Amino acid sequence: MDFRLTPAEETFREEFRKWLNQTLPGDWDPFNQPTFKEPEKIRDTYRAFQKKLSEAGYAGIHYDKAYGGQGRSLMEGVIVSQEMGRRCISVVMPGVITHGMALPLIYFCGTEDQKKKFIPKILDGSHLWCQGFSEPDAGSDVANISTMAVRDGDNYIVNGQKVWTSMAHFADYCLLVVRTDPDSRKHKGLSYLLVDMSLPGIDPRPMTQITGEAEFNEVFFDNVRVPVSSLIGEEGQGWKMAITTLMFERAMGDVVISAAYETNVEKLIRMAATTKNSGQPVIEDPVYRQQIAQSYIEIMALKYHGLRNFSSHIKTGIPGPEGSIGKLLWSEPNQRITETAMDMQGPAGQIAGGPWSVQNGSWQYAFLRSKGNTIEAGTSEIQRNIIGERVLGLPKDASRDKSAS
Amino acid sequence: MDITLSKTQQNIAQEARRFLKKECPSEYVQKMFKDPQGMTDDLWRKMAEMDWMAMRIPENYGGMGMEQIDMSLLLEEMGRVVLPGPFFSTVILAGETILAAGTDTQKRQYLSAIADGKAKATLALHEPDGGSDLGYIDMSGTRNGEDFILNGTKLYVPDAHLADFIVVPVRTGTTGEPADTISLFVMSAREKGVTISPLPTMDGTRKLSAVICRDVQLTKASILGELNKGWHPLMHALQRAQVGLCAEAVGGAQKAMEIASDYAKVRVQYDQPIGSFQAVKHMCAQMFTETESSRSMLYWASWAQDFGAENEATIAASSAKAYCTDAFTNVAAKGIQVLGGTGFTMENEMHLYLKRAKANQAALGTPVYHRERIMQLLASAVQ
Structure with a gap:
């Protein structure tokens, strides 16, 4: 057992860290970046950064050189992701779905043409992706998807509605889950299409979320003609394909997010040192000391659990049972961190910005945004069902059992 | 980076699980829960035959010189069956302290006895009013010529009722930080002036005692390592x-x-x-x-x-x-x-x-x- 990096990996980390320091603006503050209130700005920031990353040879570290990657090791891929996580780049820039879902899915399941067409454009920052999963009647019950894709010659005609589609209003492409077999039920008969968002008949309508910004959308598909060449994998195999491919990315995602949250805990401590209660720094208050330390501990659990999961995945190629809990290990602790931060501010917790706010109101945003963490990418309840049923082998509840058969 | 268990490590866990399932079933633990001793000699001997007491002890003192992770895998299996008895107090509390503090001679003497399963031991750390503060050490060790006289009370001492010897952190320096005032003594549990009184515990699988020292006279050679540097x-x-x-x-x-x-x-x-x-x-x-x-x-x-x-x-x-x-x-x-x-x-x-x-x-x-x-x-x- 060894938690250390090799000397070569350490050197690589130092190099990349140095590059990041030189490349990011001197006053880079991840907590003070454009939000989804300025969609063009957030997109352009992402594109410019990703382009620099690509030019410097840091984009797609563990992906094949033939598609614009760097052909380096998975560990080096993790190192780059960790460092970007540490500076909170991957958290504040809208590339999570592009790099965490679209890229691996196309890389592992796409045809040669699809790989050549899409991967270089993802890596150089030209294309941003969104994913069309949830629908009004298919939230946690995602297999209930009813958006239809009916074959018509060389095209699919797509009709239906997606919802909670993050970044659809400025994404270039969509990883769209559709039902290609109208007689199918549940997971069977679902397929993935790689859809150009500029096609006629696609109408994204931004929805304002509790933070006041519009990160996600309703997306309407009205007789959209999508070329058959956009199908990824086999028809009807979409579900299985997605689950196996994305397991590994989840493991990597946990590692990235723990790096970002480590930075958040540091920020929390700095805030505690400068924010006062009854004239005394909050950091001297034993109650908050306990809460801050507990948050640190929870982030260490996420970090080392993520690394352990990643490590056993690399070694055995099989995701172990430890992979299934990562989502719970980051979403709930992040809510606790932001709640602690708000509590520490006392009455200033009400102020969302301006001169009398604490750390420019960034925690007020983070507090609200964190409420989405236990909903997005599978609610906590669904995660616990998955653990209970697939890991522990507990029976499904009677009503769900019936509807699935 | 490799955060997986080696084949050898997997074997440690599997062997321990097999052994403990047979030798320490739930009925045995329930019985020992109520038993004043808390473990049978038979099980202790069998565990020693498995070389478990020797795992962390360096090879030159009769042990196997294994890593902390190896011991953790064994302890994980012991926790799984809620193993009763003085393994933790002997091997971990006393053993690790002697390993960290003792001179070569002391290690040879005490660690070999632990490794063989011949000696049971413990560490008497906590004191009244100290709470969780591990540095709250009030038991005094006053000089008397070449000797030291120990006076004070240690509480919640695991398995002291079975111990052959006890490691005792004592305040020997008069002023200053713990780093310059604490000495670690090792004394026989039957030393004159030592009283060991079992305490009623909620967890019957981990027996605790009060260890009271009244004018216990120990030689300078009883200090593990250096005076005031414990x-x-x-x-x-x-x-x-x-x-x-x-x-x-x-x-x-x-x-x-x-x-x-x-x-x-x-x-x-x-x-x-x-x-x-x-x-x-x-x-x-x-x-x-x-x-x-x-x-x-x-x-x-x-x-x-x-x-x-x-x-x-x-x-x-x-x-x-x-x-x-x-x-x-x-x-x-x-x-x-x-x-x-x-x-x-x-x-x-x-x-x-x-x-x-x-x-x-x-x-x-x-x-x-x-x-x-x-x-x-x-x-x-x-x-």
Whole structure:
């Protein structure tokens, strides 16, 4: 057992860290970046950064050189992701779905043409992706998807509605889950299409979320003609394909997010040192000391659990049972961190910005945004069902059992 | 980076599980829970034959010189069955302290006896009014010529009633920080002036005693290592012991989770197994989540004791101590809830897990103590 990096990996980390320091603006503050209130700005920031990353040879570290990657090791891929996580780049820039879902899915399941067409454009920052999963009647019950894709010659005609589609209003492409077999039920008969968002008949309508910004959308598909060449994998195999491919990315995602949250805990401590209660720094208050330390501990659990999961995945190629809990290990602790931060501010917790706010109101945003963490990418309840049923082998509840058969 | 278990390490765990399943079934533990001794000589001898006492002791003192992670895997299996008896006090508390502080001669004398299973021992650390403060050491060691006279009370001393010798941190310096005033004495449990009184414990599988010293006269040779320099080696040994409690906690939580989820699969109410109800299923899922993440913390903390920088070893031990023992307590409490009335009986084994969980939370620094220690380290790093 060894938690250390090799000397070569350490050197690589130092190099990349140095590059990041030189490349990011001197006053880079991840907590003070454009939000989804300025969609063009957030997109352009992402594109410019990703382009620099690509030019410097840091984009797609563990992906094949033939598609614009760097052909380096998975560990080096993790190192780059960790460092970007540490500076909170991957958290504040809208590339999570592009790099965490679209890229691996196309890389592992796409045809040669699809790989050549899409991967270089993802890596150089030209294309941003969104994913069309949830629908009004298919939230946690995602297999209930009813958006239809009916074959018509060389095209699919797509009709239906997606919802909670993050970044659809400025994404270039969509990883769209559709039902290609109208007689199918549940997971069977679902397929993935790689859809150009500029096609006629696609109408994204931004929805304002509790933070006041519009990160996600309703997306309407009205007789959209999508070329058959956009199908990824086999028809009807979409579900299985997605689950196996994305397991590994989840493991990597946990590692990235723990790096970002480590930075958040540091920020929390700095805030505690400068924010006062009854004239005394909050950091001297034993109650908050306990809460801050507990948050640190929870982030260490996420970090080392993520690394352990990643490590056993690399070694055995099989995701172990430890992979299934990562989502719970980051979403709930992040809510606790932001709640602690708000509590520490006392009455200033009400102020969302301006001169009398604490750390420019960034925690007020983070507090609200964190409420989405236990909903997005599978609610906590669904995660616990998955653990209970697939890991522990507990029976499904009677009503769900019936509807699935 | 490789955070997986080697074949040898997997074997340690498998062999231990096989042995303990046979030699330490739940009926035995329930019996020992009520037994004043708390373990049979027969089991102690068999464990010594497995070379378990020798694992962490260096080869030149008759041991096997293995790593902390190897010991953690063994302790995980011991926690799984809530092993009663003085293994932890002898091998971890006394053994690690002597290993960290003793001179070559002392190690040869004491560690060889531990490695062979010939001696049982313990560490008498806590004192009245000290709470979780590991540095609150008031027992006095006053010079009397070449000798020292010990006076004071040590509490919550694990398995002192079975110990052949006891390691005792004592205040020998008059003023200053613990780093310059604490000495570690090793004394026979039958030394003149030593009184050992068993205390009624909630967890019957871990017997505790009060150890009172009244004018106990010890020679200078009884000091482990140097006079007044016991604090740092003690802290190093305690970190390993904290990690040891985490290992027990992970094993205990794992088994409590298995008992609960197995029960939820077969216990039928309203015509269906209770595990199909999400209220129960989610409790089991939460038990799994806390257990599995505790195991990751345990691996980190174990590794850090041998290979991490000093600061990392400390923060990892404290983080794991707080996280894993909290998790074990949550898991065992949920275990009782899933089992319902059955789980609330002495007859069912679940009570053993809850009681051990609380004992491990309370011993060697509560989670509150460790969180404060972490906060001190974090605050000094950020500011």
